[in-house]
Amino acid sequence: MTFRRSAILEELVERWLVKVAVLVSVYVTFRGHNAPGGGFAGGLIVGAAFVLRHLTGAPLRVRGRVIEHPARLLGAGLLLAVATAAAPVLIGESTLESHIWKLDVPLIGEVKLVSSTFFDLGVYFVVIGVILMILLSLGDDGARVMADDGRSGS
C-alpha cells in the first residue's frame, strides 16, 4: 500500500496547514507556563503536521531540505533539557532551580522569562524528534521494508 500523491492536498498542507501548525505549536509551547499547553503538547502539534504531510505522500522536508537525521533533533532536545536542568549547579544552586528574568521590552511592556521555558523547549524538540523518527522508520520506506520482509519469510 502506498499513498497516492494529490497535488491539491499537498499544496494545501504544505502551504498552509504545516505553517499554521508550527505557529500554533510555538504559541502553545510558550503559553504553557501560564495556560494549558506546554512543550509536550506543542511538539505533538508539530508532529501531527508532519504526519499530515507524510499522508499526502510528500517527503518530509524543512525549508526544502529532506529530513534525514531526526535523531539529531532528538539529541539536541535532550541536551537542552539536561543543560537547563544542570545549569543552576554552575552557580552553586541545586539542579532544576528556576530563574525568572523580567525584561522591559519597548512597545510590548514587561516580558517575563522563566528558565524552565528552555527545559520545556527541550521536551518540545524531543517529542518532534521522536515522531519524525517513527514516521521515517514505520512510514512509507519502513513499511515497504517490513512488507517485503514478511513476503520473503512466507
Added chain:
Amino acid sequence: MIALIAAHFVVAALLLSPLRRRPVIGAVLGIAVTLSTAVVALVRGRDGVVSERVEWISALGLGIDVSLDGFGVLMTVIVAVLGAGVLTYSITYFDHDGTYARFVGLFVAFAGAMTGLVVAGDLFTMFVFWELTSVCSFLLIGLNDGSPSARTSAVRALLTTGLGGLCLLAGVVVLQLEFGTTRFADLAGVAQAGGAVNAAVILVLLGAFTKSAQMPFSFWLPGAMAAPTPVSAYLHSATMVKAGIVLVARLAPVLADVFVWRWWVVIAGSLTMLVGGINAMRQTDAKLLLAHSTVSQLGFLTLLVGIGTSTATYAGVAHLLAHAVFKAALFLGVGVIDHETGTRDISVMRGVARRLPVTAVAMVLAAASMAGVMPLLGFVTKEKALVALLKDIGAPGTVALVGVVVGSVLSVAYSVRLLRGVLAPDRGDAHSHESGDDAHHHVHGSPAAQWALQGPVVVLAAASLVGGFFAGRVGEWVGAASRSLDDKASYELVLWPGVNTAFLISVAVVIVGAIVGMRVPLRKFESRGVGERAFDATYDGAIAASKRLTAVTQSGSLPAYVAAVVAVVGAAVVTALVQGASISNVVLVADDPLRIVIVALTVVMAIGVLVVPYRFAAALLLGGVGFGVAMLFVGYGAPDLALTQLLVETLTIIVFLLALRSMPRRFAASSRWAPASVRLAISAIVGVAVPLFATAVIAARRAPSVAGDYLALSEPQAGGRNVVNVILVDFRGFDTLGEITVLAMAALGVANLVRMALRRRDTSVVEERS
C-alpha cells in the same frame, strides 16, 4: 601536584584529536609533563608532607585528596622517570601512525592516574585513580585491537582487576562507616579490629591482590603481555601492578594485626613467588618469562610490605625501587632485541651479544640485579629483606622466610635462563651466518633513533649498578619513604654487610639458582594455570547461562511479552488488594447527560475492540476510547491532560495504522504461546483488579496532599500560573527528564529495529542473487 596530574590528562586529550597526526610531539609533551612531575615531587617533598585538596562532592565529604609524603615522592619519581624513559623508547619502537597516537595518549593518561594513585591521601581518591589505571590498562593491552588474543587478554585483565576494584570500594566504604575517615593519616589513630573491619580487610586485600596479580589472581598478568613491550614494561611490571603493593603498604601499619591480614599476605605472597618462579622457568618467550618473574617478584613485595614489621616495610620499599628499575630495563631490553632481531624466543636467539653489545651488557646487569648478585641494587635490597625476615616475628615470619629463600632460588634460575638466550653465541654454520647477516641488516634507524631505543635500557641498567655502589644514599631516600608508612622504619642499606646469616643464605641461593637455571632445558613447558582455567570456566559459564536465560525470556512473541508485563502488574495489584487495601467509596458518577453519552460511547467502543476481527478496526476503536476519556478530562477541569491526551491519541492511531499496514488484516485465530483459558484468566484478573486498585489508591492517602503547596508555590517560585506545566518542568522536572529520555530511547529502538530489518533484507537479496 593536582595541577600536574591534571596536565597529564590534558596532554592525553590533546592526542585524541589535535595531535592525532603528530604523536611524536605528544610524546615529547608527555615526557615534559612526567619529568616536571618528578622534579616538582622531589623539590616539594623536601619540606615535609604537602597536602592538597579539591572539593568534589562536598555533600558526601568527598574530595580529591592528595598528600605528598616520602613514600609518595619515591613512587611519583619511579612512575614519572620510568614513564619518561619508556616514552622516549617508544618513539623508535613504534611506527608513527594512529595506533601510536592512541598509545601515547593512553600512556600519558595512565601516568597521570598512577601518579594520582601513589600520592592519594585517602582511600576514595586512591580508588578513583585505581579504576582509571584499570581502564587505561585495558585499553593498552587491547591496543592492537585487531588481534583476538589481545582482546581476550584485555577483557580478562579488566574483569579481574575490575572485580577487585569493586571489592576494594566495598572495603573502603566499610572502613569509612566504621572509623568515619578514609584518610591514611587519620586511620592510623583510630583503626581497630572488629567484625566489620575483618570484612573490610578481606575486601581490601582482594582488591590489592587482583591488581597486583597475587595467587590465585595472577593469571591475567602474563596474558597482558599481548600489549606492546613499552606497555608491558611500564604498566605490567614497574607501575600499575604495584598499585596493590602501594595499597598494602599504606594500610599494613594500620591493619596488619587485624584478622587474617598477616597470614593471608604471607601465604599469598609466598605462593605467588613460588608459582610465578616455576612458571617463569617453563617459558621460552623472553617476555612471558619476564611476566611470570614479575608475578613472582610481586609476591615477594606483597609479603614484605604487608607483613607489618618496620624492617620488612623498609626492605619492601627498597626492593620496590630496585625491582621497578631492573624489571623495566629487562622488558625494554627484550623489546630492543625483538625489534632488532625479530625474535624474543630465548631458545632461538643467537648472537645478540655481538649485534647489540650495549643492550646485552645492560641486560646482564639488570638480570644480575634481579638475581640478587653483588654489587647490584637488587642484591642490597634482597639482603635487607632476608635480614628483616630473619628477625623473630613468629610463625608467619618463618613461613615467609622459607617462601622467600625458595623463591629467590627461582629468581636466580630464571635470570640465568633469560641470559642463556641473550648471551647465546652465534652458531658457526652457514645457514645461521646468513640469517645473522639478515638480522644484522635489521638494525636500522638513525643513531638518534637507536639512542632513543637503547638509551633508556642503558640508563636503567646503569641505575641498578650505581644504586648498588651508592647503597647508602639510596638507603637514606628509602628511609624517608618508609618512615612515612611506619615511623619506626628507619634503617640503612649497605653494599657489604659482612659475612652474616643473610649473606650466607644469599650465596647459597645464587649457587643453587644458577645450577637450576643452567640445568632446566630451554624449551617450553605448556601449561594453563588453575586461575586461568577457573576464570575461563566462569566467564564461559556466565555467557552460556545468559544465553539460555535470554532464550527462555525472549521468546519473540509480542502477546507473550505483553501478558508477562500485565500479569506482573496484576499480581502486584491483587496482592495489595488481598492484603487489605480498603476500596474507597469515592465513585465518580457521570451525572449530566453529555457525560453519560460520552461514557456510554466509550464503553461501547471498548467492547468493540474486543470483538472486531480486524486489526485496523480495533486500532481505530482503541483511539476512540482514548478520545472519550479525553472528553471526560475536559469535563472534569483538566484541560492540559485533555489536550495532551487528544494529541497523543491522534498520533498513536496513525502510528498504529502505519505499522499495521505490514501485518495481516485479521487477528490470528489462535495464539501459540498459551491456551485460551490462561489468556482469558490473565485478562479477566487484571481487568477487574486494576479499577479496584485505582479506587483503593484514592482511599489510601495518609499524608496531606501536596496539591495545595504546589498551587501556592507555582507563581512565586516557578513563575508560572499553569500548575500542571510547572509541575512538569520544575517541581517534578526530573520525572520529565526521565520520561523524555525513555521516549528518545524508544524512538531510537524503533529506528534501529527497522534498520536491522532493512539490512537483513539487503543481505538476503544479495544471497539470492549470488
